Amino acid sequence: MEKNKKKILLVATGGTIACEEGENGLRPVLSGQSLIELVQGLDDIAEIECLELMSLDSSNLMPKHWQKIAHTIEENYEAYDGFVVTHGTDTMEYTSAALYYMLRDIGKSVILTGSMLPLESPGTDAIDNVRLAFTAASAGHAGVYIAFSGKLIYGNHAKKSDSKAFDAFISTGRPYAAVMRDGLIDWRDDSKDDVSSHKEFKADCSLDTNVAVIYLTPGLSPEMLKSYVDAGMHGIIVAGYGAGGVPIKDETNDFLPALDYAAEHDVMIVCVSQCQTGGAQLDHYEMGVLAEKHGAISGGSLPIGAATVKLMHVLAHTRNPSEVRMSFEA
Numbered sequence: 001m002e003k004n005k006k007k008i009l010l011v012a013t014g015g016t017i018a019c020e021e022g023e024n025g026l027r028p029v030l031s032g033q034s035l036i037e038l039v040q041g042l043d044d045i046a047e048i049e050c051l052e053l054m055s056l057d058s059s060n061l062m063p064k065h066w067q068k069i070a071h072t073i074e075e076n077y078e079a080y081d082g083f084v085v086t087h088g089t090d091t092m093e094y095t096s097a098a099l100y101y102m103l104r105d106i107g108k109s110v111i112l113t114g115s116m117l118p119l120e121s122p123g124t125d126a127i128d129n130v131r132l133a134f135t136a137a138s139a140g141h142a143g144v145y146i147a148f149s150g151k152l153i154y155g156n157h158a159k160k161s162d163s164k165a166f167d168a169f170i171s172t173g174r175p176y177a178a179v180m181r182d183g184l185i186d187w188r189d190d191s192k193d194d195v196s197s198h199k200e201f202k203a204d205c206s207l208d209t210n211v212a213v214i215y216l217t218p219g220l221s222p223e224m225l226k227s228y229v230d231a232g233m234h235g236i237i238v239a240g241y242g243a244g245g246v247p248i249k250d251e252t253n254d255f256l257p258a259l260d261y262a263a264e265h266d267v268m269i270v271c272v273s274q275c276q277t278g279g280a281q282l283d284h285y286e287m288g289v290l291a292e293k294h295g296a297i298s299g300g301s302l303p304i305g306a307a308t309v310k311l312m313h314v315l316a317h318t319r320n321p322s323e324v325r326m327s328f329e330a
Helices: 033-036 063-075 093-101 126-137 189-194 223-230 255-262 286-293 304-316 321-329
Strands: 004-016 019-023 025-028 046-058 083-087 109-113 143-148 153-154 158-160 170-171 179-182 184-187 211-215 235-240 268-273
Touching: 004 033, 004 063, 004 126, 004 153, 025 268, 033 046, 046 063, 046 126, 063 093, 083 126, 093 109, 093 143, 093 158, 093 304, 109 126, 126 143, 126 184, 153 170, 211 223, 211 304, 223 255, 235 304, 255 268, 268 286, 268 304, 268 321, 304 321
Parallel strands: 004 046, 004 083, 083 109, 109 143, 211 235, 235 268
Antiparallel strands: 019 025, 143 153, 153 179, 158 170, 179 184
């Protein structure tokens, strides 16, 4: 190994990047080792080893798989300088958010990447994304990021905004961590805020998966929220309009009694925005202010996926309303 070349572990999980055409459409079959061999020039970036963890379409990934990835990184933490996780794009934002919270004190880079076209397809975006991921993993910026289409996105602020375009992911609520310029990664100074190598690293993989999402639409009955409470949910994300909040004026669609019902049953309600940028601001309009007074918590600038995963992680540790609120304000 060259003196300054970093040792990076590729954790392969499947996704479009590993797909080939099958009887019923694309399915992930390409191994991580094959990926390393097919992308030229990777050995100039880092010394790479591969761990074949799973081979799944990311739509089939569940919270148990997030935990498996996190445990794998923890188990291999001392042996490598950084980690690249190849992953399908459909739920990559959920996995990246989960790893962001589970690996919060990590002192090394964890870079998720994938592609919109399989690696072996003509004109694929996989090659550039993989090279970006390994370059970023070797750069020494601790934390969890998504590497895609020439950009690095903080793991808890990524949103898949396009189902076809190569530039499929945007950063919501926070600027990009870095962008590729003239073949070099230009990191933002505050990307170093996530560096915490001075702490002893231990993954925190606790999750309470009794969390649901309600997407507000005009005329939606508050009984929907109450039905999730009755179904045993411990937390509910309410994806509201604009700055967040809940409908309050119509007699049959006033959500405030439903919020009270949730509070009486110790169910945490977190309000986020359906908008891609701007986030929830419950202190702005009456419908948000009253929602807070009836127990709702603001998800701030977090996208829906990241807020959902964060609530799962927080509720695994506490169901105290004040502590949950503080965790979302941090």
